[in-house]
Amino acid sequence: MLNSTTSHHTERQALRVNPAKTCQPIGAMYAALGIHNCLPHSHGSQGCCAYHRSHLTRHFKEPVMATTSSFTEGASVFGGLANMTQALTNIFSIYQPDVVAVHTTCLSEVIGDDLPMMFKKFREDGKLPPGKHLIHANTPSFQGSHITGFANMTTAMVRYLCEKSGEVCDRFNLLPGYLDPADMREVKRLAAGIGARFVMFPDTSDVLDGPQTGRFQMYPQGGATVEEIRSAGDGFATLALGFWASEPAAKELEHKCEVPYELVELPIGLGATDAFVDAVRRLAATEVPGEIERERGQLIDLMSDMSQYLHEKRVAVFGDPDHVIPLVRFLVELGMRPVHVVTGTPGKAFETNVRQLLGPAGAAAKVRAGEDLLSLHQWIKAEPVDLLIGNTYGKYIARAEDNLPFVRFGFPILDRVAHRLFPTVGYRGAMRLVAGITDALLDKKDRECPEEFFELVQ
Amino acid sequence: MIQVLEQRRAQIHRKGETATPLRCDRRSVAGSVTQRACAFCGSRVVLYPIADALHLVHGPIGCAAYNWDIRGALSSGPQLHRNSFSTDLQEMEVIYGGERKLKQALEELIDRYRPKAAFVYSTCIVGVIGDDVEAVCRQVARAKGIDVIPVASEGFRGTKKTGYQAACEAAFKLVGTGDTTGIGACSVNILGDFNIAGESWIIRRYFEEAGMEVVATITGDGRVDDLRRCHGARLNLVQCSGSMTHLAKLLETAHGIPMRRVSFFGLEDTAAALYEAANFFNDSAVLERTRDLVGREVGRVYPALKKYREALAGKRAALYVGGAFKAFSLVKALKLLGMTTVLAGTQTGSPEDYELLREICDDGTVIVDDSNPVELAKFILELDVDLFIGGVKERPIAYKLGVGFCDHNHERKIPLAGFEGMLHFAREVHATVLSPVWQFVPRRSRRSSASTPSREIISPSKNPAAVEERKGLA
Known part of the structure; x- marks a missing residue:
């Protein structure tokens, strides 16, 4: 298929051939799956949602649940308020999530749908069942990439859910970045192994790496609960992994709840893992256990x-x-x-x-x-x-x-x-x-x- | 009956219990986890197998990324169609328009790859920012001397079905521009086969062996020049009726070519399709060769099916596929394997389709339009199925429930069309239904395993998960 490629490289301004990125909404959908009992919702045409679900399913080999506003030509002219209201009503009556995490698409961005206003109306009309949450992220596909979308939805979690009670707790917050569930699980294992007390969100482990159970679960057992995310506002610090995917949320948390943050790279390789382990150790005010030191030694041995x-x-x-x-x-x-x-x-x-x-x-x-x-x-x-x-x-x-x-x-x-x-x-x-x-x-x-x-x- | 969205009740029937026609052809209810896609997706899947054409997606990157080479529409020659080309629209173009970028991208691509023709797909955003895609296409076509064809595939226009229509309109612009000399009297076009896993090649071989000329396979292993001269064929055979009926109708109106709906899936339907064409030409040599071919192939495949039929007899299947014609063929093919279809659903069936589906299904079969994972999962459990047939989004659901799965969508890796395809299908169904894996699934391990000795490798009582499950139920 690529046999015609030559070594001659020209700068291209208008044309993208075989991209090394995709669009924001899929990242937002993935992040939202890291909230427990959360249904991601795509505010746009139904193809976006189908594409994202298929793509994530091909990567994780797991069912991926998400809903769509199913935009029509009418909605693209008159706005998507009616679609959103109907969608939310249906979602809460039949799928009963704790959280609906809405992300926009290029279409709803360009027609200028105001999601906070739509949420407000839905709430004021008494349609939002008690104890349920709506959050949203603007994820225009014509800016950034899937990583930007992930960062924006993680930031939305902070914006909508994190609260400061005034009493700082003994836990710090861990923002894992755009990692696979297996990696999120490993980040947690390392941090817990060091003896840290922390809250991690989003967390897709046990959502998209679940065991075979013979049952279909709309909402698998994993994911950070609303309560956990809310309590992040009381954390004494935030450890953000990755500048692109995690820093915006860490900044927002600092801004909103005055939680200071530290930024490290994703713990990939020796030096970056050292930096992560050291940061966790300092935050937890403890020593790195022998077990993790042994793993480090084994890595150097293999290297x-x-x-x-x-x-x-x-x-x-x-x-x-x-x-x-x-x-x-x-x-x-x-x-x-x-x-x-x-x-x-x-x-x-x-x-x-x-x-x-x-x-x-x-x-x-x-x-x-x-x-x-x-x-x-x-x-x-x-x-x-x-x-x-x-x-x-x-x-x-x-x-x-x-x-x-x-x-x-x-x-x-x-x-x-x-x-x-x-x-x-x-x-x-x-x-x-x-x-x-x-x-x-x-x-x-x-x-x-x-x-x-x-x-x-x- | 399982719980469903109130607005969807009329879209689900159980044969023998409901007399009113099934409600379908409707937009998905906002807020449902629909398995459907959009118009853009429909246009892309129909046109993309044209392998020597350029396919440029005019829009933000996602639309070009998600359908990059995801369907195994094979080409015997050029592989150009497998690349992902897009204008990767950015905020500036959204504000000031993307026409300049589109023109530049098109010119660059045409200079680089020298395609036979170019298709430009509009995405949602292009429809809203108001780019005059047609004008750009006309301009570039003039400058570069090739056909540059806009496809009105903005996602919000509708479901895949809307996109199919836009694709047919676009393809039709090429039709009639080529030389038809040399096309014989017994000549057909095959519409609606996309050469997934090489299926068009199998079908083409049958026709050629029977003495019928295949002018164009549209669009499987497709070529621009074949499309240009396909109006010289005497008969159109339309397989995936949902996607290609519109093009066949255009050909009928403009060029007087009659069309027949056929299916190349299953022994019965493949034979019927070949006879349909042979009878149409009423040529005794062709008829005889067709008879020989069918006789030989059925004689070869049918006995080989026996062992699968014995193993699969009485097993229960659920199917949820894109178009209705595929559903008809599957119900028949499953019957041939001794299996019962207990659920049949499609994403885009029409009222007539569902009437026909109802006719060929047994009493009690659940028939459903535009379903969603929650419904499907509940049906699978309630109807206690052994096999689920669907596409990429349904596979992990079936597996989570511990049910065999067969991809009859674009991710199938082996050809399921034609006589030999039936054998492949039987093999695949057999492999998944009787996989020893399912014995480890707690829910399934509780079932009687008399008919499948392999399930006794671990008896339920020794399976800790099953013990847990039973405790949970007690």
Whole structure:
């Protein structure tokens, strides 16, 4: 499919070919699924909702529940108030969630629907059942990316639900960022292992990684409860993971409830996990337990064992900014050379951040935010790499480049399953990444090397 | 009866209990977890298999991202259609208009890929900001010397059905612009097969073997030049009636080509489709070759179905699919496997479709229009089904309930069309219904397992989850 790509790269202003991002609403829908008993609602045409649900289902292999305002031509001219009112009435009468988390779409944004006003009317008309909550995030598809949408919905949780009672509690707040459920679970395990008391939201573990039960649950048992999110206003601090996905909510919480926040990278790789563990340790005012130190030691042991295969290997990386930055840090820690680094999400801070990590040795690297996979492919053609890391869509490039070793990482992964259950964050997650990278490199060698170089022991 | 949204009651029937016609063809109720998509989605799925055309999505990135190569519509040649091209509209264009960006994107793409034609899909936002997409298309077409065809596929225009119509209108703009010399008397177009897993190739092979020329498969493994000359065919065979009837009607009106609704799913329907065409041409050689082909294929496949039929006899199936014609074929094919259809639903059936569906189903079969996961899950449990047939959003629901699943939508990986497709279907249904996995599902492990010895590998009493479940019920 990509056989016609050449090494000639031209800047494109008007055209996106094979994107490395998608639109805001899906991120908002995903974040909303991290609230317990919450039904995400898409205020727009019904295709948006169907697409998001299908896409999330392909990634998680789990049912994804969400409703839509089912916009018609009429609604797109006269506004979506009637659709919203009917939708909310139906949702509360039949699906009975605790929270309806509404996100907008490009359509409802452009026609200028005022969601707070719609909520107000719904409430004043006495239609909102007692104890139920409505929250909303503006998620225009023509700004930012799915990561922006996730950040906006997380911020909406703070804006609508967090409250300050005046009494600061002994818990801090953890904002995990756009992580898979398995990663959220691992973040919690590490923090709990250090002995921290915390509230995490959104939390999609036990929502989108549930066991087979023989039952269909509209609202699985996981997710942060409204009460937990409300209490975040009384937390003594917030630890936000990821500048793009989590900092806006942390800022909002500081602004609204005066909860100070600390920002660290997603705990991907050694250094970033160290920073996370250290931040949790300081917040919890405790020591890092031996068990976690052992995991760290095992990771370093694995890194040493495999370093001979990884040193100076050239890598192309693409994905979401909060993921790619610590991943690049990790690749550098492994002695590898990230030479092309791309995110589809716009934001110059990404480029600055990655450049810093690469240092003078990586001055020649291509680093670009707001870029797509055609550019990445062209750069790979011009300056080949040994390894590609990115979401499922990287497989086209890997195939076109003579089965380039390819490690799937990020969102979405539509054709493999490990991400559903096994984390890539924390020391253990980093071990999985090292294993994945070395497997990919050695598998290619085993498949393609001449018979005399085919070795039993590596 | 299970609890359903009040407004949806008339959209659900149980055969033998309800006499009034099923209410359908309605917009989804706002606030329901509908499984339906939008007009844009409908247009994309219909046109995208045209492999040597350019498909440019004019809108924000999401619309281009979510349907990027998600349907296995195979091409025997160009793979251009599998890329994702979009104008990735940003706030500035939303304010000042996206026409300039669209023009630039089109020119760049046409220069880079030299496609045979280009389709430009409008998304919701384009309809609202008022870009004159037609004018841009006309301009670029003139400058580049290829057809650049706008598709009026704004999502809010309606369900997929609306989008199908827009796609047919767009495709029809190519029809009649090619040379039809050399097209024989016994020639057909096959409409509404999208070459998922290579199904168009199977169907084409049958027709060619029977001595009938296939001028165009629309749009499976589609080519622009085939569309240009498809008006030279003498008969249109329409498979996915929901998506392609409109194009067939346009062809009938403009070029006098008669149409027949057919299905290539199941032995009975595949044979009927071939005979339908052969009888139409009334050519004794073609008829004889068709008879030979059908005889040979049925003779080959039917005995091979026996072992599946024995294993599947009496099993209960639920199906929820896009269009009604597929539902008819599935009910028949399941019957051939000895199975009973206890639930049949579609996203876009018409009143006539549901009447016909009611006729071919047994008493007690639940018939439903535009359903949602909560309903479907409750039906699966209430009707105690062994197999669910649906699409991507239904698969994990079936699995969560511990029920076998068969994708009869665009994510199927093996061809289910034609005679050999029936064998594939039987194999797939057998594999999923009798998978040993279901014995580990608490709910299923309580069921009598007499007919499926494999379920006794772990007896319910030794299955801790089942014990828990029983305690919970006690």
